Amino acid sequence: MTESVTAQGGLDGLRGVVAGEVLADGDAGLAEAARVVTAEGRPRVVVRCAGAGDVVAALRYAEAEDLPIAVRSGGHHAAGFGTRDGGVVIDVRPMDEVRLLPDNVVRVGTGATWGQVAARLAKVGLAISAGDTAAVGVGGLMAGGGIGWMVRKHGLAIDNVVAAEVVTADGAVRRVDSATEPELFWGLRGAAGSLGVVTSYDITAVPQKTVHFGTLLYPWTEAEQVLEKWAEYMSDAPAELTSSLQLAPTMMADRQVPVAVAVCATGDRAVLEPLRNLGSLLTDKVVETPYAEVFSDMSMPPGIRPRIRNGFYDEWTPNLGRRLLAARPRIPGLAMEIRALGGAYGAMPADATAFGHRDARFLVNSVLMGPSEQADDFDDLWTSLRPKGAYLNFLSHPTDDDLDLCYPKAHRARLATLKQSVDPGHVFRNTVSVPPRPEWTGGRRHLMRWAMRSRR
Ligand SMILES: Cc1cc2nc3c(=O)[nH]c(=O)nc-3n(C[C@H](O)[C@H](O)[C@H](O)COP(=O)(O)OP(=O)(O)OC[C@H]3O[C@@H](n4cnc5c(N)ncnc54)[C@H](O)[C@@H]3O)c2cc1C
Numbered sequence: 120m121t122e123s124v125t126a127q128g129g130l131d132g133l134r135g136v137v138a139g140e141v142l143a144d145g146d147a148g149l150a151e152a153a154r155v156v157t158a159e160g161r162p163r164v165v166v167r168c169a170g171a172g173d174v175v176a177a178l179r180y181a182e183a184e185d186l187p188i189a190v191r192s193g194g195h196h197a198a199g200f201g202t203r204d205g206g207v208v209i210d211v212r213p214m215d216e217v218r219l220l221p222d223n224v225v226r227v228g229t230g231a232t233w234g235q236v237a238a239r240l241a242k243v244g245l246a247i248s249a250g251d252t253a254a255v256g257v258g259g260l261m262a263g264g265g266i267g268w269m270v271r272k273h274g275l276a277i278d279n280v281v282a283a284e285v286v287t288a289d290g291a292v293r294r295v296d297s298a299t300e301p302e303l304f305w306g307l308r309g310a311a312g313s314l315g316v317v318t319s320y321d322i323t324a325v326p327q328k329t330v331h332f333g334t335l336l337y338p339w340t341e342a343e344q345v346l347e348k349w350a351e352y353m354s355d356a357p358a359e360l361t362s363s364l365q366l367a368p369t370m371m372a373d374r375q376v377p378v379a380v381a382v383c384a385t386g387d388r389a390v391l392e393p394l395r396n397l398g399s400l401l402t403d404k405v406v407e408t409p410y411a412e413v414f415s416d417m418s419m420p421p422g423i424r425p426r427i428r429n430g431f432y433d434e435w436t437p438n439l440g441r442r443l444l445a446a447r448p449r450i451p452g453l454a455m456e457i458r459a460l461g462g463a464y465g466a467m468p469a470d471a472t473a474f475g476h477r478d479a480r481f482l483v484n485s486v487l488m489g490p491s492e493q494a495d496d497f498d499d500l501w502t503s504l505r506p507k508g509a510y511l512n513f514l515s516h517p518t519d520d521d522l523d524l525c526y527p528k529a530h531r532a533r534l535a536t537l538k539q540s541v542d543p544g545h546v547f548r549n550t551v552s553v554p555p556r557p558e559w560t561g562g563r564r565h566l567m568r569w570a571m572r573s574r575r
Contacts, residue, residue: 193256452489
């Protein structure tokens with residue numbers, strides 16, 4: 120770490136070297152900067168970073184003051200990872216540049232939101248498959264993988280990354296790609312939050328102006344049949360079609376909220392046809408839409424932290440469908456969304472990125488909308504569902520076991536070695552994070568307890 124950017128002299132020293140903004144007690148704007156979607160946050164300092172140098176200064180300050188850090192982009196992670204009571208928040212939002220490079224490569228600052236990226240790319244007829252919500256940040260979505268509306272056609276958002284700039288715990292600013300730092304490049308694609316602060320990604324965009332996008336609605340009473348037939352078709356559907364199925368909580372039974380089959384087709388609308396025959400179709404709201412408009416402006420209501428949990432499955436079984444549906448009356452606040460995977464997502468070799476669940480054909484995601492008395496039933500449901508893995512980005516209350524679920528065994532071991540080389544002090548731990556290798560002794564339980572303790 121160079122002396123010129125060290126923040127010796129406490130807060131004043133930090134303010135002296137940061138090009139962006141430093142917010143601490145008494146500063147207007149601290150509360151807003153500390154807040155993420157599911158938590159108010161009471162950090163000691165927020166550094167709104169204008170560039171990599173500011174990230175280095177913030178890391179140096181946190182080290183000097185012995186404060187834990189959080190990295191924050193769009194602030195949407197449900198576990199509140201983007202803030203940290205008593206710590207230093209490294210806020211990357213000012214780094215929101217979206218710049219076109221040759222060959223449809225786009226340099227995207229990690230502080231941009233996916234809505235901003237899509238709007239910018241729409242002007243030149245390009246698109247990146249990345250999430251479904253405009254306000255979600257580039258930094259956080261990429262940290263877990265990024266399951267977007269074209270995931271079956273173009274893979275995860277990280278699958279299209281060709282290079283990145285990252286600041287590691289030692290304060291080094293590194294340009295990383297498959298040739299210069301192959302192992303770190305591997306790790307950043309699925310575990311970036313554990314390894315450093317990414318300031319920008321170079322991502323290959325695809326020419327895509329419009330898509331066939333919208334929902335097919337079926338009666339509430341036909342949920343079982345619609346789910347089974349949807350899963351059967353989506354197990355092997357053309358990659359041009361990405362789809363999810365949404366089941367409203369039974370606490371809304373009085374409103375008989377229809378089963379929604381959401382679709383996004385990049386080519387011929389004909390791929391949708393089997394999805395129009397899953398039951399007694401109520402409405403077909405699928406229309407040709409500019410890709411930038413598929414990003415929803417809805418987000419989570421601020422200030423509450425609903426329970427969110429998910430699981431990957433390699434295949435759909437009638438038994439899984441029955442269990443999900445049987446849980447609904449027992450847990451009236453349970454909202455479910457099932458995303459079909461496969462296609463380009465599954466074509467990527469499992470060991471090509473730190474994200475490893477490439478055999479998964481379905482992701483079941485769930486949100487507990489109801490009162491907290493249902494929390495135990497919700498957790499029990501997930502214990503009984505025995506998913507083969509979990510998606511880091513959809514976890515509101517991560518437990519010890521989630522490290523195992525997020526990273527398959529071989530990936531975890533490889534990440535621990537990488538972590539030891541780039542973050543031996545486990546600075547980046549305010550996420551579901553693999554600890555560095557030396558702690559990899561004494562049994563998994565011990566390790567997990569250590570990891571969770573050090574998060575506090
Ligand atoms: C309404 C809603 C819709 C969603 N839809 C989707 C979806 O369709 N597909 C999908 O895949 N996910 C989706 N998500 C999940 C989303 O990807 C995660 O919540 C993600 O963490 C949010 O990113 P963020 O930047 O907004 O979050 P933040 O809370 O700012 O960041 C979360 C964590 O990501 C890491 N991180 C952030 N920035 C950086 C950086 N620059 N360098 C390194 N690590 C960093 C840090 O660990 C940070 O704490 C959705 C979430 C919500 C709330």
